Amino acid sequence: MAGQFPKPLIDTDSRPYWEGLERQELRIQQCDDCHRHIFYPRLLCPHCFSDHVSWTQASGRGQIYSFTVVHKAFGPFAEQAPFVVAIVELEEGVRMMTRIVGERETIQIGASVQVLYEKVEEDLVLPYFEVIRT
Amino acid sequence: MENLRSERIAAIVGVAESDLGVTPGKNVLQLQAQAAKAALADAGFEKEEVDAIFTAGNWAWSPNLMLAEYLGIQPKYTDGTNIGGSSFESHVGHAVAGIRAGLFDVALITYGSTQRSDQSRNRPTPVVQLTDQYERPFGLPLTVGAYALAAMRHMHLYGTTSEQLAEIAVATRKWATLNEKAFKREPIEIKDVLESRMIAEPLHLLDCCLVTDGGGAVIVASARAAARAKKKPVWILGHGETHTHQSIVNMPDLTVTGARESGKRAFEMAGVTHDEIDVAEIYDSFTITVLLTLEALGFCQPGEGGAFVSGQRTAPGGDFPMNTNGGGLSYCHPGMYGIFLLIEAARQLRGECGARQVENARLAVVNGTGGVLSSTSTLILGRD
Numbered sequence: 001m002a003g004q005f006p007k008p009l010i011d012t013d014s015r016p017y018w019e020g021l022e023r024q025e026l027r028i029q030q031c032d033d034c035h036r037h038i039f040y041p042r043l044l045c046p047h048c049f050s051d052h053v054s055w056t057q058a059s060g061r062g063q064i065y066s067f068t069v070v071h072k073a074f075g076p077f078a079e080q081a082p083f084v085v086a087i088v089e090l091e092e093g094v095r096m097m098t099r100i101v102g103e104r105e106t107i108q109i110g111a112s113v114q115v116l117y118e119k120v121e122e123d124l125v126l127p128y129f130e131v132i133r134t
Numbered sequence: 135m136e137n138l139r140s141e142r143i144a145a146i147v148g149v150a151e152s153d154l155g156v157t158p159g160k161n162v163l164q165l166q167a168q169a170a171k172a173a174l175a176d177a178g179f180e181k182e183e184v185d186a187i188f189t190a191g192n193w194a195w196s197p198n199l200m201l202a203e204y205l206g207i208q209p210k211y212t213d214g215t216n217i218g219g220s221s222f223e224s225h226v227g228h229a230v231a232g233i234r235a236g237l238f239d240v241a242l243i244t245y246g247s248t249q250r251s252d253q254s255r256n257r258p259t260p261v262v263q264l265t266d267q268y269e270r271p272f273g274l275p276l277t278v279g280a281y282a283l284a285a286m287r288h289m290h291l292y293g294t295t296s297e298q299l300a301e302i303a304v305a306t307r308k309w310a311t312l313n314e315k316a317f318k319r320e321p322i323e324i325k326d327v328l329e330s331r332m333i334a335e336p337l338h339l340l341d342c343c344l345v346t347d348g349g350g351a352v353i354v355a356s357a358r359a360a361a362r363a364k365k366k367p368v369w370i371l372g373h374g375e376t377h378t379h380q381s382i383v384n385m386p387d388l389t390v391t392g393a394r395e396s397g398k399r400a401f402e403m404a405g406v407t408h409d410e411i412d413v414a415e416i417y418d419s420f421t422i423t424v425l426l427t428l429e430a431l432g433f434c435q436p437g438e439g440g441a442f443v444s445g446q447r448t449a450p451g452g453d454f455p456m457n458t459n460g461g462g463l464s465y466c467h468p469g470m471y472g473i474f475l476l477i478e479a480a481r482q483l484r485g486e487c488g489a490r491q492v493e494n495a496r497l498a499v500v501n502g503t504g505g506v507l508s509s510t511s512t513l514i515l516g517r518d
Contacts, residue, residue, distance in 0.1 A: 004260035008267035017268075040268045066290070066388055068282035069335040070275060077273035085274040087283060087383050097269040097383045109290040126271055 003075030005121055013041045016055050021125040024117045026058040028094060039094035060115035062090040062129070067100060067107060088113055088129050099128045106131040140404045144233045145360040145367030146226070146515065148177025148353030149477040154466045155317050157347040158251045162193045163204045165246035165349030170205060173351035178364025179240060184353075186211035186232060186241035190221035190470065193247070201244065211238045217377055218504020219417060221245075222352065222472040223511035227373030229354040239359040243476075246349030247468035269381055275334060277419065278342055280382035280506035282334035285422040287388040289336060291437065296336055298440030299421040300327035303340050303463055305449035306418060310460025312450060312490035317344050318464040341421040343462035343471070350473035352480070368480045371406070372514035374399025382506045389437075392510040393430035393501055400499075401432075404514035408433055411514075412495040413482045414454065415475040417503040418461040427501050431512070455492045458482060472502035472511075483517045 010018050017040075020027035029038040031045035032052035044051040067086035070077075077083070084100040084107055100107050101116070113129040120126050150172030152165040160168070166189070174181060187202045187209040194200045198214045211232055215224050222243055229241040262270040274280065288294050304324055310316035322340065330339040360367040374396035379385045401408070408431075418424045425439035433454075434442040448456035457463070459478040462471040479498040481487050500513040 006260060006262045006270040008271060009261050009263035010267075011263070014267060040265055066283040066287040068274075068279055068286055068337075069332075070273065070279055071332045071334065072278075073273055073275050077275075080273065083273065085272050085279060085283075087388075095383050097272050097274065097381075099272055109287060120271065124271070 005076045007121065007124060013043065017041050021117060021127060026060050026115050026127055027055050028058045028090070028092060029053045030056045037092040037094045039096055059091050062088045062113055064100065064107065064109050064111045064113055065089045065095055066109055069104070086129070096127070099126070100130065101128055102130045140371040142357050142369050144230045144354055144356055145369045146352055146476065146480045147355045147360050147363035147365055147367055148173040148179065149480045150176055150351050151315065151474070151477060152246065152349035154315055154348040155346050156250055157248060160248065160347070162191065162246040162248055162349070163201065165248070165347070166201060166244040166351065167205060169246070169349045169351035170242055170244050173242070173353050176365060177353045177355070179353060181205070181207065183240045183359070184242045185209055186213070186229065186238040188213045188215070188225035188229065188241055188243040189245065190214060190216040190225070191245060191247065207242070211241070217509035217511070219419065219470040219472045220375070220502030220504035220509045220511040221470060222476060223500060223502035223513050224375050226352065226354055226370060226476065226513055227375060227511065230370050230373060233354070233356045239356040241354040243352040243354065243473065244349065245470055245473040247470065248347045249469045250345050250347045265381065269383060277506050278337060279334045281420040281422050282337045283382055284385070284388045284426065284507060285336050288422065288426065291389060292440065294425070294440040296328055296338070297324055298444055299341055299425065300324040301443045301446060302418070302421040302424050302448065303327045305443070305446050305452065306457045306461040306463045308446075308449045309458050309490055310464035313460045313465055316460035316465040317346055318460070337420060337422065343419045343467040344464070346466050346468050348466045348468040350477050352473060352476050366484060366517060368483045369516050369518070370513060371516050372400040372402070372404030373512065374403070375509070375511040377505070377509035379508055380505065385507060389426060391426050391430040391503065391507050393427050393503070393512060396510045396512040397431040397501065400512035400514050404516070406497060406514055411497050411499050412455070413458060413479065413492045413498045414456040415458070415479045415498060415500045416456055417471060417475060417501060418457055418463050419467070419471065419503065421463070423503055423507070424457070426507065427503060430510070431499065431501060450490065458487065458490050458492060470504070472504070475500045475502060479515050483515060
């Protein structure tokens with residue numbers, strides 16, 4: 001079963017995020033009251049419950065928190081295997097799911113990474129990451 | 135068990151499985167009806183005595199309504215708590231609370247799934263919404279990919295090895311060889327696990343649970359109702375539950391499950407200590423699930439799980455009998471495995487397990503895990 005690509009259904013929480021990626025900007029939220037960063041986007045701060053949250057542009061740098069090399073994938077991803085899915089912790093302190101591209105040998109927990117903008121569909125840009133030397 | 139602080143509020147008095155494995159001729163309602171009838175017979179109760187219904191599943195818009203209608207039951211209490219595979223441990227805990235409050239006396243808890251016959255897992259959905267939209271486009275296969283992320287981090291932090299994870303699969307299979315209902319019964323060795331196909335690094339095929347059909351049912355009764363049951367009561371002495379996240383990215387620490395909290399509360403409520411536990415039934419969706427749970431429950435320190443399970447310690451004859459039916463890894467796993475942990479724990483405490491019976495088992499810990507290490511629900515069960 002090939003299956004269709006699982007496209008995001010953009011809503012009022014996520015629109016600035018997805019539109020940012022189209023412009024090669026990694027946008028995350030920050031709480032105006034406790035100043036902590038927030039990802040994924042939402043109406044209120046999950047830390048202090050303030051509803052004063054603003055959008056900011058992340059540096060795009062972070063570290064690999066964990067990763068896996070997917071050998072058995074499903075649907076539209078089946079033919080891409082093996083590929084690396086990771087959780088990256090951004091400098092701002094939030095974590096996000098992503099793909100890591102590049103040499104498998106360089107990919108390890110704790111490695112420094114930098115965002116890159118991958119156009120995966122005609123109307124969809126995803127934040128992928130690659131390992132950088134520090 | 136005079137030392138127990140916990141009151142005898144309610145007990146498990148009946149348990150049963152439906153047909154297991156591959157059941158192409160049966161749907162989810164038939165499997166649950168089959169298990170419910172058998173569990174009531176096990177308890178020596180009539181259907182008319184059931185006054186509370188608990189179920190969880192994704193097979194209907196409202197599983198409780200469809201199931202109760204199918205069985206011809208009009209309950210005075212209903213609970214459709216769905217927190218994944220640990221739902222049924224929570225159902226037992228909630229049943230105790232309801233019984234303590236005097237709201238009902240006899241609860242029927244069921245689960246059924248035909249996922250193997252349906253091949254329903256991992257069917258891609260073209261449009262993703264709400265918080266799934268930030269993850270699904272990256273193609274992580276669920277649920278195995280999420281558990282792989284946790285396993286990779288545990289290995290990174292503590293030097294845990296694939297051999298140590300394999301110890302769990304091998305020991306669990308040894309129990310399965312003693313259970314004629316187990317789906318996979320041929321013995322395996324550590325090298326078989328390590329040489330099995332890689333699914334999502336570092337998890338191999340034999341680190342992963344089965345995909346089977348199957349159903350189960352559990353009858354929980356108040357102390358008053360339990361007194362007229364056919365079987366000796368398996369007392370529900372302690373319960374704790376929590377959920378820490380929905381998606382794996384949002385797990386606060388990928389190596390620490392919510393069992394740290396749910397387990398602590400269950401042990402405190404029961405008033406028992408870890409070294410009093412005779413048998414452990416620990417949700418084994420993957421080998422890493424077990425290792426993380428043993429640490430979170432406090433049977434060993436964080437990072438010591440690998441050493442804890444080494445040397446086939448959890449196998450038949452080992453000093454930590456665990457997953458004595460063969461577990462989700464080798465006996466049966468129809469999507470939500472939690473009800474089968476309860477069934478096996480009750481049978482062990484009633485001394486009904488034949489070749490795989492743990493000698494003089496009086497206290498059991500049961501820990502369900504749901505989602506992607508998202509929910510945990512812990513029970514302490516004991517017999518008089």
